[in-house]
Amino acid sequence: MTRTYTPWFLLAVALGLAAIYLFPVYWMYVTSVKSGSEIFSNPPTFWPADPNIGVFGDVWARRAMPTYLWNSVVIAGGVTAITVVLGTGCAYVLARYRNVWIDIGLFCVLMLQVLPASVMVTPLFVGFNQIGLLNYPRTAVVLAAAAKAMPFFVVLVRATFMSVPRELEESALVDGNSRVGAFFSIVLPLARNGILVCAILTFMSAFGEYIYSKSIIQSPVLQPASVGLSGFLGPNSTDWNSIMAYSAIYVTPILAIFVILQRRIVAGLTSGALK
Amino acid sequence: MSAEPQIELIGIDKYYGSFHALKDINLTIPKGQFVALVGPSGCGKSTLLRSLAGLENISGGTMKIAGALMNGVPPRKRDVAMVFQSYALYPHMTVEQNLTYSLRLKGVPKEEMRRATEEVARTIGLDNLLHRYPRELSGGQRQRVAMGRAIIRHPKAFLFDEPLSNLDAALRVHMRKEIRALHDRLGATSVYVTHDQIEAMTMADHVVVMRDGVIEQQGSPLDLYDRPATRFVAGFIGSPAMNFIPARIGPDGASTVFDRPDIRSLPIGKKLDPGREVIVGLRPEHIAVGAADGAGMTLKVAVVESTGSLTYLTTEEPLQLTIVMTGRTELAPGDAVQVSVPSAHVHIFDAETERAL
Numbered sequence: 001m002t003r004t005y006t007p008w009f010l011l012a013v014a015l016g017l018a019a020i021y022l023f024p025v026y027w028m029y030v031t032s033v034k035s036g037s038e039i040f041s042n043p044p045t046f047w048p049a050d051p052n053i054g055v056f057g058d059v060w061a062r063r064a065m066p067t068y069l070w071n072s073v074v075i076a077g078g079v080t081a082i083t084v085v086l087g088t089g090c091a092y093v094l095a096r097y098r099n100v101w102i103d104i105g106l107f108c109v110l111m112l113q114v115l116p117a118s119v120m121v122t123p124l125f126v127g128f129n130q131i132g133l134l135n136y137p138r139t140a141v142v143l144a145a146a147a148k149a150m151p152f153f154v155v156l157v158r159a160t161f162m163s164v165p166r167e168l169e170e171s172a173l174v175d176g177n178s179r180v181g182a183f184f185s186i187v188l189p190l191a192r193n194g195i196l197v198c199a200i201l202t203f204m205s206a207f208g209e210y211i212y213s214k215s216i217i218q219s220p221v222l223q224p225a226s227v228g229l230s231g232f233l234g235p236n237s238t239d240w241n242s243i244m245a246y247s248a249i250y251v252t253p254i255l256a257i258f259v260i261l262q263r264r265i266v267a268g269l270t271s272g273a274l275k
Numbered sequence: 276m277s278a279e280p281q282i283e284l285i286g287i288d289k290y291y292g293s294f295h296a297l298k299d300i301n302l303t304i305p306k307g308q309f310v311a312l313v314g315p316s317g318c319g320k321s322t323l324l325r326s327l328a329g330l331e332n333i334s335g336g337t338m339k340i341a342g343a344l345m346n347g348v349p350p351r352k353r354d355v356a357m358v359f360q361s362y363a364l365y366p367h368m369t370v371e372q373n374l375t376y377s378l379r380l381k382g383v384p385k386e387e388m389r390r391a392t393e394e395v396a397r398t399i400g401l402d403n404l405l406h407r408y409p410r411e412l413s414g415g416q417r418q419r420v421a422m423g424r425a426i427i428r429h430p431k432a433f434l435f436d437e438p439l440s441n442l443d444a445a446l447r448v449h450m451r452k453e454i455r456a457l458h459d460r461l462g463a464t465s466v467y468v469t470h471d472q473i474e475a476m477t478m479a480d481h482v483v484v485m486r487d488g489v490i491e492q493q494g495s496p497l498d499l500y501d502r503p504a505t506r507f508v509a510g511f512i513g514s515p516a517m518n519f520i521p522a523r524i525g526p527d528g529a530s531t532v533f534d535r536p537d538i539r540s541l542p543i544g545k546k547l548d549p550g551r552e553v554i555v556g557l558r559p560e561h562i563a564v565g566a567a568d569g570a571g572m573t574l575k576v577a578v579v580e581s582t583g584s585l586t587y588l589t590t591e592e593p594l595q596l597t598i599v600m601t602g603r604t605e606l607a608p609g610d611a612v613q614v615s616v617p618s619a620h621v622h623i624f625d626a627e628t629e630r631a632l
Contacts, residue, residue, distance in 0.1 A: 171363035173350040175377040189367045
């Protein structure tokens, strides 16, 4: 008896937890179009009485969102590019060779993941300052965030490479290809899905990067949308629907990408590159 | 068959760290010969094949293919083709692209490539599958594509790494003949690794039996069957396996004495030192059953297994033997049988060195 009910029970728990997690997203969208008084009404309304769509255009223009979002795209794009180019090579080597140095390397890579950004930011700031990188703050943030994104990418892509049978590469070698040629013509196409998925996840997390940007980038013209959002939150700020509208504009593209690619992302994460 | 050597291995050694995987391998393969490397898993046969392909570096010795020194030469410059156990077809390429991969790397002109593809597809019967992907093919078809990919190159040598072990039994027997026929038609030089002695015996001109990184014996299949050099080869070649019985040479030097008084001595057809400790080897198919000339011994049947054309008998104490009889028998477990072995078919091995005497 319990047997048949257990999956349903677990599904209900999972859905409940998902609801708790997703409710704020819903609340963000709903609050953004509510009027000031409706936001604070008690009991709260779950559907806005008089939706005010104009708030989006207003916030977009007033808060210079195009600049912020462009900076976010530049930073996320830079982080993704560096991570993919360097991380793919690194992951391949870690997947194909087995010896004590590789294990040490893998351990170091994982150590990077353990260190939180808020701990790393001060030494990074000092270091960047010494070599003059703070004059190029977006570049500095891209470097710092790419270092942070690398371990996650390397570990996942390494698993993808490991699922590509070695014999395929050996076959390509015997067929007359070089080591490098075999990598580009056989291994890379087969690992493409996994790399693509990890690149998208990297882009999405870098798109919301906050700590490094907040500490390193001083000029508002160069700050990403995450930092721009925090500019709203002054001690006296009550402009909740504008804040929520800003958040909605910021988050919606990421959500859209995720929903569109959801099937591929899940498949890429669970099944590896082949089949 | 010309005698000019296509592959020459002289004193090949291979170490993995401190593990000595190949020990002083010497092997010469004339052009056009089909050679089988056979042995139990871990005997070094695959390592030897991979060394030939250049996928492993040898630690010592001289390796020549078509007269050219191959030590340290990367695989792509060796001009050998390899068929892998898993076929190793490129999953993201169609059959045609798989076949032409090596030609494209060589920069063969399109027209020539098309002609080669058609010819190979006809040879291996894949004409209508050229635009399929490997995942859409059956095991046998994949096997053919893997073969085709090797044939299309006209390489100096074909290397096969247990290519039939992923196929079902019926297909395996069929492909065995097909590979051999292909080899003869192309006049190719082939090295074929297998753990299946039947495959080695039926396909090869020359069989190399390996154990623990050493060549135990090499020769024609029937040579190995008739004159095994060691107890290991004797037990490995032939199915069901040879019976082995510890014994001693009798005082006359021409027969064996068994430790048990209830087993009669057996004439061996040659003279050896009396009292020497030996192992007697008797092939199941050489043991004659029935009221013989009186030189036989009487044993009790324990198990009778019939396959229709052949019957396998297993006898019990004092001597456990496997016996193969052609045809059928009325014998049942518990019956007594008279068995005898012609002295020409008695194999004697030294008890200590296990070498044939």
